[in-house]
Amino acid sequence: DAKTTQPNSMESNEEEPVHLPCNHSTISGTDYIHWYRQLPSQGPEYVIHGLTSNVNNRMASLAIAEDRKSSTLILHRATLRDAAVYYCILRGNNAGNMLTFGGGTRLMVKP
Amino acid sequence: GAVVSQHPSRVICKSGTSVKIECRSLDFQATTMFWYRQFPKQSLMLMATSNEGSKATYEQGVEKDKFLINHASLTLSTLTVTSAHPEDSSFYICSARDPRSSGNTIYFGEGSWLTVV
Numbered sequence: 001d002a003k004t005t006q007p008n009s010m011e012s013n014e015e016e017p018v019h020l021p022c023n024h025s026t027i028s029g030t031d032y033i034h035w036y037r038q039l040p041s042q043g044p045e046y047v048i049h050g051l052t053s054n055v056n057n058r059m060a061s062l063a064i065a066e067d068r069k070s071s072t073l074i075l076h077r078a079t080l081r082d083a084a085v086y087y088c089i090l091r092g093n094n095a096g097n098m099l100t101f102g103g104g105t106r107l108m109v110k111p
Numbered sequence: 112g113a114v115v116s117q118h119p120s121r122v123i124c125k126s127g128t129s130v131k132i133e134c135r136s137l138d139f140q141a142t143t144m145f146w147y148r149q150f151p152k153q154s155l156m157l158m159a160t161s162n163e164g165s166k167a168t169y170e171q172g173v174e175k176d177k178f179l180i181n182h183a184s185l186t187l188s189t190l191t192v193t194s195a196h197p198e199d200s201s202f203y204i205c206s207a208r209d210p211r212s213s214g215n216t217i218y219f220g221e222g223s224w225l226t227v228v
Contacts, residue, residue, distance in 0.1 A: 044204070049216060101156075102154060
């Protein structure tokens with residue numbers, strides 16, 4: 001699986017936007033970019049995924065670079081409940097492809 | 112999103128006994144489920160891929176005779192930790208692929224805390 005690189009931790013103020021970066025310079029043409037987050041003592045929660053175009057849903061936006069070698073997860077207004085570890089993961093579209101987790105980014109939200 | 116549920120959420124068992132954890136996909140049929148283990152302050156580590164109607168595929172270093180996986184139906188996979196020891200105490204998480212979604216999105220259960228005493 002192609003590797004992703006994320007900062008270990010980031011801080012944000014409540015109600016401000018947060019941009020979580022992810023580098024994936026070895027991404028292949030068929031890899032989807034998936035983002036999950038994990039709150040303490042819970043299973044990971046699906047956030048968003050995309051292939052080439054930017055994506056928006058009720059939780060977040062995903063901005064994908066034109067060369068697909070990096071992407072940014074955007075939380076438009078951080079809340080205290082958004083404090084979690086955010087994982088950026090590449091995954092092929094084959095049914096058997098699993099998710100391989102790296103270290104993720106621990107997001108801390110200050111009131 | 113799709114719903115994956117695990118049971119029990121917490122279990123304590125005595126050393127040497129076996130414990131079973133269930134993983135269900137509640138609103139879709141999952142031909143493929145994945146089992147992960149997570150130790151405190153660490154990331155998730157894939158243990159095995161569970162395929163409905165066939166044998167599970169285990170990751171290197173995971174003992175298949177110790178961690179028995181059964182995927183008997185399209186909505187249920189079970190992980191049985193046999194002859195549990197204190198070092199097996201961990202957070203076990205299952206996930207299932209939703210075939211209805213673009214990119215074959217994977218959804219996770221709530222996780223199961225296992226404590227072996």
